[in-house]
Amino acid sequence: MELLHRFVVFLVLFMAFGMSQSYGSARRLHSALWRGGGAAMTKYQTIVVDQSGNGNYTTIQAAIDAIPTNNMQWICVYVKEGTYNEQVKIPMDKPMIYLKGAGKRKTNVVWDSHKIIEHDATFSCEADEIVVKSMTFINSYNYPLSNNNNKIESALAAKITGDKSAFYRVGFMGVQDTLWDSRGRHYFKLCSIRGAVDFIMGSGQSIYERCTVSVIAGFLAPQPGFITAQSRDNANHPGGFVFKDCNVVGNGTAYLGRPWRGFARVLFYNSTLTNVVVPKGWLEGDFLKSTMDDLVFAEDGCRGEGANTSGRAYWEKKMSKDEVRRLTSMSYIDEEGWMKNQAFNMLSS
Template sequence: MKNSLISSLILALLFLSRVSFSLFCSNQNQDSATIVVDQSGHGQFTKVQQAIDFIPAMNNVWTHILVKPGIYKEKVIVPRNKPCIVLEGHSARDTVIQWADSSEVTRSATFTVNAENFKARNIKFQNTYNENTRRGDLKPIKQAPAFQTTADKVSFYQCAFIGVQDTLSDLQGRHYFESCYIEGAIDFIWGGGQSFYQACTINATAAIQGRLTGYITAQGRNSETDTSGYVFNQCTVVGTGQVYLGRAYMQYSRVVFSKTYLSNIVVPEGWDPWGYAGREQTITYAESQCTGPGADMSKRVKWEKTLSRAELAWLTNVNTFVNQDGWLQKQPF
């Protein structure tokens, strides 16, 4: 206990000496601080939210929160005024942040990030509200996100997102996901984010409760000038039951699957206009060089887009679609 108190005091002095009120993070190889979260008491804190709360407002120091293995049952929020955070666990198998809530979709996420320049690695985010449903209980499925972000310049590496409906609330800003695992049944990647999913595994559990079909995405692009959209590049889509690649959450919804393996769970039609039947011309749903039994496009909806070579090149290049200013390279490794 004494050692933890001394460590906390040292960290406080470190922050106070380095903080300036700017949203720009310090160079990745310079000013940095590390906070250890450990349930056993061998770190500065035993809860992840405690570590977030400790970071000063308008922080501009890249701050590592190192989370030791364990199941952390807590609801965590990173407020908008606390940028420049790297959250790192041991692995997504043994470092879990878990909660159970479905009170309101934009307020019930297990982990919420509202601050820009956030990076997560080797963490599992899980909302267990619908857990009984996954096991066959006939309780109605409700919206229960595992993760929510409304911030720009947010990235994830080797993370897992587990839920049933609205698992990943990818709401706003530019985001990058690499080698992540995302599981759900209904609209389990949804929102108005501008996001690139690289080499991720998408597990659609549409067969729960004997459901006929599920939906992977519900993307919310709302105008021709809106730059948002979801791009899945070199990913893998597996699961149980039958699933649509996406349905239109907004009239200009945009989703692209490129060089992705699609298992036989994908319905032949591929896509659903949802509430925009008859106005599909504004929806941009496209596939390019996908493989697997679910990649057969012979029965796809007639309004699926065939993108030009230039459009496809822009969307499927991480540097042109989400990393225009090189923010990914500026985040710590």
């Protein structure tokens, strides 16, 4: 049956063998329509994942495996409500996948791998042109804290290495190294990211808009946790994390960030920072004196009890309005307009 599914998907994508069926037809592909920003109405095919067997596949990975390599047309993998205990990977040679759940609190993908960050993520996204919507990825090795006695280890909920990828109403739950925003241009909108230590890390060139950044560092008291661990190798590297119109909430305390590399860049813009943010705001880590001037940690227009900058690290950057405008504009990650041509247009949502 699995071979038959692969063959059918291949025909749909490469020979225009349309099969316009409803979700009620359990073993057929469903045709849907989308309109990109200004683009003509276009069809994409939908593969249904349902644990009960009333879909094309019962696991997410089986559906992804069925998509032909070097796919050049959008295809949706719709994952029905439920908890999927599996490790999911979209390999580099499978672009243009729209991974859609039934809701951030309804479709959960759970795995408990840990320690080896290159391989332990619950969700690994290596391909370009990926859209993920309305689901949550959880690394359960340490999360939730109340449910286990495991030593706190690096345990990723997601690792994102592809370019031109977008996430809408997606949850990322873990404790340490929750989201490895490793490299590429990424957009996160209305997402929830939870953790305690370096839980948003990497070299990505990313905007986080209207996201909830949830600190769960109470167990570390009196030591604070760390929200970001950004990683730029040099001043010309385009990477950097921009938090725009976000909410930083939670329990315990945390620094806004510490550097993973000596040219780390993070901006919190027009965001609400609660009292979970420590007064110093940022930690220089191992990058003392000689490299502190290269760190680009900044805040602009933030509010809330944790936004008082009077006690901030003296080396926090004061960005010009032009630089803030450049980093908070969508052109920072999307000069050529790739987002409006994706399967789900987040810019209008």
